[in-house]
Amino acid sequence: MGSERLREEIFEKVREYYAFHHGSRDRDDAPPGASPIRYGGRVFDEEELVSLVDASLEFWLTHGRYADCFEKGLAEFLGVRRVLSVNSGSSANLLAFMALTSPVLGKKRINRGDEVITTAACFPTTVSPIVQYGAVPVFVDVTVGSYNIDMRALDDALTSKTKAVFLAHTMGNPFDVEKVKAFCERNDLWLIEDNCDALGALYSGKPTGTWGDFSTCSFYPAHHMTTGEGGAVFTDNERLHRILLSLRDWGRDCWCQSGRDNSCGNRFSGKFGSLPYGYDHKYVYSHLGYNLKITEMQAAIGCAQLKKLPGFIEKRKKNFHFLYKGLKPLSPWFYLPKIEKNSEPSWFGFPLTVRPGVSFSRNELVQYLEGRNIQTRNLFSGNILRHPCFSGLECGVDYRVVGGLEVSDMIMHNTFWIGLYPGMTDLQLEYMVECIEAFIRMRS
Numbered sequence: 001m002g003s004e005r006l007r008e009e010i011f012e013k014v015r016e017y018y019a020f021h022h023g024s025r026d027r028d029d030a031p032p033g034a035s036p037i038r039y040g041g042r043v044f045d046e047e048e049l050v051s052l053v054d055a056s057l058e059f060w061l062t063h064g065r066y067a068d069c070f071e072k073g074l075a076e077f078l079g080v081r082r083v084l085s086v087n088s089g090s091s092a093n094l095l096a097f098m099a100l101t102s103p104v105l106g107k108k109r110i111n112r113g114d115e116v117i118t119t120a121a122c123f124p125t126t127v128s129p130i131v132q133y134g135a136v137p138v139f140v141d142v143t144v145g146s147y148n149i150d151m152r153a154l155d156d157a158l159t160s161k162t163k164a165v166f167l168a169h170t171m172g173n174p175f176d177v178e179k180v181k182a183f184c185e186r187n188d189l190w191l192i193e194d195n196c197d198a199l200g201a202l203y204s205g206k207p208t209g210t211w212g213d214f215s216t217c218s219f220y221p222a223h224h225m226t227t228g229e230g231g232a233v234f235t236d237n238e239r240l241h242r243i244l245l246s247l248r249d250w251g252r253d254c255w256c257q258s259g260r261d262n263s264c265g266n267r268f269s270g271k272f273g274s275l276p277y278g279y280d281h282k283y284v285y286s287h288l289g290y291n292l293k294i295t296e297m298q299a300a301i302g303c304a305q306l307k308k309l310p311g312f313i314e315k316r317k318k319n320f321h322f323l324y325k326g327l328k329p330l331s332p333w334f335y336l337p338k339i340e341k342n343s344e345p346s347w348f349g350f351p352l353t354v355r356p357g358v359s360f361s362r363n364e365l366v367q368y369l370e371g372r373n374i375q376t377r378n379l380f381s382g383n384i385l386r387h388p389c390f391s392g393l394e395c396g397v398d399y400r401v402v403g404g405l406e407v408s409d410m411i412m413h414n415t416f417w418i419g420l421y422p423g424m425t426d427l428q429l430e431y432m433v434e435c436i437e438a439f440i441r442m443r444s
Contacts, residue, residue, distance in 0.1 A: 007054070007057060010053060010057070011050045011053065011054070014046065014049050014050050014053050015046040015049075015050065017049070018045065018046035018049050019046070022044075022045075022049075023045075031427075032425075032427045032428045032430070032431035033372055033373045033374070033431055033435075034373070035373065036373045036374075036375060037373060037374045037375060037419070037424070037428045037431065037432065038375045038419060038421075039222065039349060039375040039376065039377050039417070039418065039419035039421075040221065040222030040223070040348075040349070040419050040421045041221060041222065041421055041423050042221045042226050042423075043308070043312065043421070043422045043423045044226075044301075044304070044305070047304040047307075048301050048304040048305065050304075051066070051300040051301060051303055051304045052297055052300050052301055054300060055296045055297045055299070055300035056297055058296070060259075060296050061295060061296055061297070062258050062293060062295060062296060063085075063257065063258050063293045063294065063295075063296065063299070064258065064259070064296045064299075065296075066296050066297075066299040066300040066302075066303055067085055067293075067294055067296055067299035068257075069299070069303050070085055070227075070294075070299040070302040070303050070306065071083045071084065071085050071232070073303060073306045074217075074232060074234075074302075074306065075234070077306065077309065078207050078209055078210055078234060079207065079210060080209075080210055080234045080235065080236055081235070081236045081238070081241075082234065082235050082236065082237075082238070082241040083232050083233070083234050084232060084233045084234075084235075084241065084244050084245060084248060085230065085231070085232050085293070085294040085299060085302075086230070086231045086232060086233065086248060086292040086293065086294060087229055087230060087231065087292050087293065087294055087295075087298075088218065088220070088229050088230060088231045089125070089196040089216060089217060089218020089219070089220060089223075089230075089231035090125035090128075090218075090231070091231055091290075091292045092196070092216035092217060092218065092231035092232055092233045093125050093126055093128075093129055093192075093194060093196075093216050094125070094128070094129045094132075094290075094292075095216075095233050095244055095247055095248055095290075095292060096129075096192050096214035096215075096216050096233050096244070097110075097116075097129035097130060097133065097166065097192065098129060098133065098247055099214065099240055099243045099244050099247055100163075100164060100190050100192075100213075100214075101133060101135075102243045102247075102287060104239070104243055104286075105243075108163075108188075108190070110133075110135055110163045110164060110190070111135075111163075112133065112134035112135060113134065113135065113136060113161070114135050114136065114161055114162075114163040114164075115135065115136045115137075115138050115159060115161040115162045115163065115400065116130045116135050116136070116137055116138065116162075116163060116164045116165070116166050117138045117140060117154065117157045117158070117162060117164070117165045117166070117167075118130070118137050118138070118139060118140075118165070118166045118167060119139065119140055119141070119142050119148075119149050119167060119168075119408070120139040120140070120141065120142075120381075120383045120384050120385055120401075120405050120408040121141075121142045121147060121170070121379065121380070121381070121382065121383060121384075121407070121408040121411050121412075122168060122380060122381055122384055123168065123194075123196070123380045123381065124380075124381055124384060124387075124389070126166060126167075126168050126194045127166075127384055130166065131393070131398065131399070135163075136161070136398065136399055136400060137399045137400075138157045138159075138162070138399070138400045138401075138402060139384075139385065139399060139400070139401050139402065139405065140153035140154070140156075140157050140402045140403060141153060141402075141403050141404070141405050141406065141407050141408055142170070142407050142408060142411070143338070143407060144335050144338075144353055144407050144410065144411070145335050145336065145337055145338030145353070146170070146173060146175070146337075146338045146339075146340060147170040147171060147173065147351060147379060147411065147415075148167070148169070148170050148173065148174075148175035148176075148340070149167055149175050149176075149180070150403075150407070151176055151179055151180075153402050153403055154180070154183050155183075156402050156403070157400075157402045158187060162187065162189060163189060163190060164184075164189055164190035164191070164192060165180060165183070165184055165189055165190070165191050165192070166192040166194065167180065167192075167193065167194065168193075168194035168195075168196065168197065168198075169193065169194070169195055169197060169198035169201060169208050170197065170379075171197055171337075171345075171347065171348045171349055171351050171379075171417065172197050172198040172199075172200075172201055172224075172316070172345050172346045172347040172348040172349075173198070173201075173337065173338075173339060173340070173343070173345045173347070174198065174201050174202070174203045174208050174340055174343040174344075174345060175340065176203075176340050177193065177203045177208060177211045177212075178203060178204055178211075178342070181211050181212070190212075190213050190214075191211065191212035191213055191214075192212050192213065192214045192215070192216070193208060193209055193211060193212040193214070193215040193216070194215075194216050195208050195209035195215045195216055195217050195234075196216060196217055196218035196223065196231070197218075197223070197348035198345070198346055198348070199217055199223070199224040199225065199309070199313070199346060200224060200309065200310075200312075200313035200316075200346035201343070201344060201345050201346035202343065202344040202346075203340070203342060203343045203344075204342045204343075208346075209234055210234065210236075213235065213237060213240060214233055214234070214235050214240065214244075215233070215234040215235075216231065216232070216233055216234075217231055217232045217233075217234070218230075218231045219231060219232075219298075219302060219305075222348075222421070223348070224309065224312055224313060224316070224346060224348070225302070225305040225306065225308070225309050225312060226301070226305060227294065227298040227299065227301045227302040227305070228298055228301065229298065230294050230298045230299075230302065231294075242255065243287070246286055246287045246289060247287050247289040247290060247292075248289065248290065248291075248292045248293060249289065249291065249293065250285070250289050250290070250291055251285045251286065251287035251288050251289025251290075252282065252283070252284065252285055252286070252289070253272065253281060253284040253285065253286040254267075254281050254282045254283075254284065256282065261282065262281075264281060266281065267280060267281045267282065268280060268281070270284070272284045272286075311422070312422045313346050315422035316346060316347045316348075316420055316421065316422060317345075317346070317347065319347075319350075319420035319421075319422075319424055319429060320337075320345070320347040320350060320420050322420075322426065322429045323350045323418070323420060323429060323432070323433065324336065324337070324350075326429070326430070326433035327350075327352070327433060327436065330436065330437065330440055332355070333354065333355060333358050333440055334352045334353060334354060334355060335352070335353040335355060336352070337350065337351055347420055349377070349417040349418065349419055349420060350417055350418050350419070350420050351379055351415060351416070351417040352415065352416060352417065352418070353410070353411065353414050353415040354414040354415075355414075356410070356414070359443050359444065360439070360443045361413075361414075362413065362414045362415065362416055364443075365416075365436070365439055366416050368435070368439045369418070369432075369435055369436070369439075372435050374418065374431075374432055374435060375418075375419065376416045376417065376418055377416065377417055378415065378416055378417075379411050379415040379416065379417060381412075382408065382409075382411050382412025382413070382415070383405055383408040383409050383411070383412045385399075385401070385405070386409075386412060418432055
């Protein structure tokens with residue numbers, strides 16, 4: 001029996017296994033609430049399993065043909081020149097920020113003590129690289145409903161030390177990236193878009209993640225598509241891409257892909273720093289880097305997921321509109337999501353903010369929902385400055401604050417979100433609306 005025939009037999013068994021073990025779960029007829037309605041999850045079929053097994057049979061393991069295919073496919077989907085896959089969205093944020101600290105950038109380089117404008121209502125790994133490097137995050141507030149930067153704060157946050165703006169499209173709802181980009185161009189600042197929650201969103205018809213100098217994405221199971229763990233950095237700038245590649249791959253100067261040698265044709269004929277002439281270019285390091293590569297098995301899953309991504313995005317939009325229509329009558333009790341003009345969100349979840357002064361708290365409602373098998377999540381950090389990780393940092397030295405961050409504090413106390421991922425059924429969506437309505441009737 002030839003190896004190709006044997007592989008096909010293995011793949012057929014994998015498809016049978018999917019139908020027996022996973023497919024039956026997709027046909028669960030239990031009424032909503034009998035099992036947990038999760039805030040997010042994986043949506044896949046036999047093709048992801050076949051691709052995963054195919055990659056494992058080759059046993060290349062690290063970045064290979066599937067990773068190449070995944071990066072090219074994602075670049076084509078977004079319409080960008082370069083996508084660099086990494087092992088998580090958090091690593092993507094780290095890599096994007098650290099690339100801007102490269103000595104290669106000269107006067108544009110971010111140095112320790114330079115300032116980066118961001119928001120306090122955030123996921124921590126948007127801020128962590130700034131603090132870890134020794135730059136100074138400058139925190140501004142957001143607006144309720146959009147949960148994105150309050151544009152009025154940008155000019156107040158700007159100083160002679162400002163080098164970059166690093167913002168997320170919160171919950172898949174685009175911030176006013178056109179105005180932020182114009183602000184950055186006027187003031188010669190870098191722009192990093194954290195697009196981890198917003199894959200497929202549009203602003204003025206152009207995908208989020210394609211406006212900044214860098215943009216990042218996450219493929220954690222709850223996100224728009226998944227590779228298990230995984231992420232990516234996007235850029236149209238070839239110079240920045242070379243810096244990213246170096247930092248991702250141990251800091252090396254060489255750009256050969258895994259398993260390939262002498263792409264430059266000068267492997268043993270270059271002069272670098274004070275190294276001896278002809279030092280092997282594969283072992284020349286131009287940066288103090290990391291190893292943040294995605295594995296070949298993760299990329300194989302990603303290739304299968306990419307084919308489904310447009311459908312995932314449309315289902316998220318459909319589910320959002322279902323929930324918005326059902327919950328709109330409850331606006332006296334909640335701030336509902338607000339969409340920026342000219343934007344088309346690709347929703348990660350459905351955020352709700354309990355209005356101050358009503359007869360119940362966010363926590364009371366959340367506990368009620370959780371008790372009925374509906375998963376909820378707070379809106380990430382609420383206000384990151386209130387967390388223990390900032391207790392050892394000094395305001396005015398390690399970070400700055402512009403304004404009072406009143407909305408970020410309100411989010412910390414009053415905001416939560418429920419899921420709308422593509423695996424949800426209309427019955428589950430109806431059940432969530434009904435449970436929130438029942439709670440309001442009980443407490444009114």
